[in-house]
Amino acid sequence: MRKGQYRFVAGFLFVPVALYLIFVIWPYVQTFGYSLTDWKGQSQTFKFVGLDNYKALFQDDIFMGAIWHNILFLVFIPVITILLALFFAFMLNAGGRGRAGGVAGVAGSKFYKVVYFFPQVLSLAIMAVLFGAVYRSDSGGMLNGVLIKLGLVDAENPVEWLNEPSLVLWALILVVVWHGVGFYLVLFSAAMQSIPRDIYEAALIDGAGRAQSFFRITLPLLWESVQTAWVYLGIAAMDMFILVSTMTSGDYGGGPDHHSEVMATVMMRNFLLYGKSGYACAMGVIMLLLTLIVSVVMLRATRRDRIEF
Amino acid sequence: MGSNSAANNGSTGVGRRDLIKRSAALGLISVPTMSFLSACASGGGDDSTDDSQGKTSKSNPFGVQKNSKLDVVIFKGGYGDDYAKAWETSFQKKWGVTSTHTGTQEITGKLQPRFNAGNPPDIVDDSGAQQIPIDVLHKNGQLLDLAAVLDAPSIDDPSKKVRDTLIPGTLDAGMQENKVVALNYIYTVWGLWYSGKLFKEKGWEEPKTWADFLAICKDAKSQGIGGLAHQGKYPYYINVAIMDLIAKKGGLDAMKAIDNLDPKAFVGSEAAQAGVEAIYEVVEKGYLMPGTNGLTHTESQTRWNQYKAAFITCGSWLENEQLKQTPDDFDMKFMPMPLLPDSKLPYEAIRAGSGEPFIIPAKAKNLPAAKEFMRMMLSREWSTLFAKEANSLTIVKDGVDTNVQLRPGTQSTVVASKAAGDNTFRYLYTEWYSEMGTAIENASNELMAKRIQPKEWLKRAQAAVDKQAKDPASKKNHRD
The missing domain is CATH 3.40.190.10 (Periplasmic binding protein-like II)
Known part of the structure; x- marks a missing residue:
């Protein structure tokens, strides 16, 4: 760089970096400090307790269960969302086989693209209300109403979707997937459109079918977008606080009987309701560590040679 | 054809896309934790006393200062x-x-x-x-x-x-x-609520005993109306019913045993067993309003306002909360929890x-x-x-x-x-021990969904009590 340019750049960077240090890094440091105390959350008096909070954490069945649920989300949410988004994006961009020699989406793909994006413009809070009505546990619920009308469910014993230990996690995953597919579809679509048509046409001439052109051409050339999607979705799966805390039973959610608990809900309950704030800060630190590890592992595991075109 | 990002990469080492990707990822990590963390950020400093202290007098016992x-x-x-x-x-x-x-x-x-x-x-x-x-x-x-x-x-x-x-x-x-x-x-008073209009129509009387209560539930069910509704998403409400039955059956001693974290507060307490078994009878016989276990307080209370259930359990804020949903001729009525056989407290006794x-x-x-x-x-x-x-x-x-x-x-x-006069009671454990209260509520949620039996409920409630008793801070709370 030319002389003086560094100073110029640093001048612009100073404010954002300072903000980042004050509002992101410093709270992290503080949280770590608090996690070593028995802070009760409503005053500045506390004792230093060393690593006791962390020891207690690993004997806390509820928190351990919450980690497990986060791991389940981590596996299922990205896989299902990305597969669906890829499938739809492919069909919309290269799935059509109408005109001879041309590569285009299925009929009406422009319309579908807009429709698929709808869920993304809803905030998570609205989604929670919306799906609260879908999963409602009596005949007034959308699912139960339909199933009762069809005679598949007894009106006396409707399915309590969010109050069944075996269903609640799937019910939540469905919401996240429904919300996410549209966004990743658009992301993948954009990436697909930058793939040169000639490659497809060449493959077509060589007699490649839809599946072959997808696996041999689309997927490898999309890999970077998939990787990005994977990291985003993984991070979302490590959080899940808004949906779990508003849709499931219990204070800050997590019910029935801790079967949908995630780390963030356990942390909030301990922090605000039980007054075990130091302990909750230890949970926060563990959450941060796990999320960091997940992101690094995902970026490493999906690293591949870059293809330029 | 295509992009020319390779050229950019050559000079700076990190691709533009990479950079954006990584910083976005880093930013996202902070989102779940950040709002929580900012709550930790502590302020410091002592408050300085200003001149808010005025002169005291008979009509001004604390010395309120004018213009403060x-x-x-x-x-x-x-x-x-x-x-x-x-x-x-x-x-x-x-x-x-x-x-x-x-x-x-x-x-x-x-x-x-x-x-x-x-x-x-x-x-x-x-x-x-x-x-x-x-x-x-x-x-x-x-x-x-x-x-x-x-x-x-x-x-x-x-x-x-x-x-x-x-x-x-x-x-x-x-x-x-x-x-x-x-x-x-x-x-505030807590207990059961019903619609005077519905009861008049069906010829039901306010049930004084648990047997009468179950009889009305049975009759209601045969006519396609739920017996008991409760605000299932918040097990706090059904817990009120269970705990009231326990207190009325075993008297104030049974209630104090729970507040004072007695090692026999639940397991080994006859009143506790009778109370929880009575509620479970409602579940087992199918007298709950269908789906009520998963409903929020407003959903279930509104259903009850629509005559979908004979009874609901709640405190006296119910009427104010349901003002808009209650039909004009609903004639909302409060009643004490019905009595189990051989109860120590009279029917009129209420949690107040x-x-x-x-x-x-x-x-x-x-x-x-x-x-x-x-x-x-x-x-x-x-x-x-x-x-x-x-x-x-x-x-x-x-x-x-x-x-x-x-x-x-x-x-x-x-x-x-x-009518209750001095026959009122009030649990304090909910005020003293948030964590224990939550654990018992969770057990009640499981009980209402038939996933555990009364015996298991008693065990879990007792475990919550025993865990709380181990906390040294709990020694300071006691009621006689």
Whole structure:
């Protein structure tokens, strides 16, 4: 760089970096400090307790269960969302086989693209209300109403979707997937459109079918977008606080009987309701560590040679 | 063809896309934790005492200083906050003290940073879903002992102390470690509710025994109406029913055993077993309103308003909460929990007590005015103001002018309270031990969904009690 340019750049960077240090890094440091105390959350008096909070954490069945649920989300949410988004994006961009020699989406793909994006413009809070009505546990619920009308469910014993230990996690995953597919579809679509048509046409001439052109051409050339999607979705799966805390039973959610608990809900309950704030800060630190590890592992595991075109 | 990002890569090492990707990922990591972490950010500094202390006199026992300022924070929930504005106007007229009024639902969000910074308001209505638990505030030394207010002369009758003008037992709920630190201002009764209209139509009578209650549920079910509705998403409500049955069956001793963390509070207690088995009978016989286990309080209460269930369990805020959903001829009625055989308490006995805790922070800037404000809350004039604006009773004895007309549900609670007389009871463990309360509620949720049996419920409730008893801090709470 030319002389003086560094100073110029640093001048612009100073404010954002300072903000980042004050509002992101410093709270992290503080949280770590608090996690070593028995802070009760409503005053500045506390004792230093060393690593006791962390020891207690690993004997806390509820928190351990919450980690497990986060791991389940981590596996299922990205896989299902990305597969669906890829499938739809492919069909919309290269799935059509109408005109001879041309590569285009299925009929009406422009319309579908807009429709698929709808869920993304809803905030998570609205989604929670919306799906609260879908999963409602009596005949007034959308699912139960339909199933009762069809005679598949007894009106006396409707399915309590969010109050069944075996269903609640799937019910939540469905919401996240429904919300996410549209966004990743658009992301993948954009990436697909930058793939040169000639490659497809060449493959077509060589007699490649839809599946072959997808696996041999689309997927490898999309890999970077998939990787990005994977990291985003993984991070979302490590959080899940808004949906779990508003849709499931219990204070800050997590019910029935801790079967949908995630780390963030356990942390909030301990922090605000039980007054075990130091302990909750230890949970926060563990959450941060796990999320960091997940992101690094995902970026490493999906690293591949870059293809330029 | 295609992009030329390779050229960019060559010179800087990190691709533009990579950079954006990584920084976005890093930013996202911070999102789930950040809002929480910022709550930790502590302020410091001590509050300096300003000149809010005036001269004391007989009519001004705390020495309110004219022209000082009072910082009032009110939970703006089911009762609104118009009553508090009316109070503040009246307060300013009398003392010349102007107040800053904050009506909010986010008590924790707004006040936790202020408590931590040593800069709390002067008086707070610490209620609602986002209240700061009283036990937590107390353990942090943030609450003023209200004895000074309660021992001051009453406004209506200066020969009496304030505490002698209140309904007996209503101060108990605000006790922590034998000190009254929160004034639970609203008088509340808990029990079952039904529609007078529905009962008249079907020819049902208010059931006095559990057997009669089950008979009505059975009849209701045969006509396609649910027996008992409860607010399943919040197991707090069904827990009220279970605990009331236990207290009425075993008397006050059974209740105190639970509050005092007795090793035989649940397992080995005949009353506890009878109580939980009675509720489970409702579940087993299918007398619950279908789907009620998963409904929120508004969903289930509205269903009940639509005559989909004969009974619902709730406290006396129910009528105010359901004002819009209740049909005009619904004739809402309150009744005590029906009796199990050989119960120690009579049918009329009800869980009664006080809710909506008002607190004065120990570090309030204007303590004299805050104390005087609370003393005036406990006058007949302000109590009537409250009844008018919020349609509810306060803990002041005969605290509402007779010319104020009450709604049918509230009126029926007045009748029930009179019939109960001294036969009232009130659990305190919910106030003392948030964590234990949550564990028992979870067990009740499982019981209602038939995933555990009464025996297992007793075991889990006892385990919660035993766990709480191990906490050294719990030794300081005891009731006789």
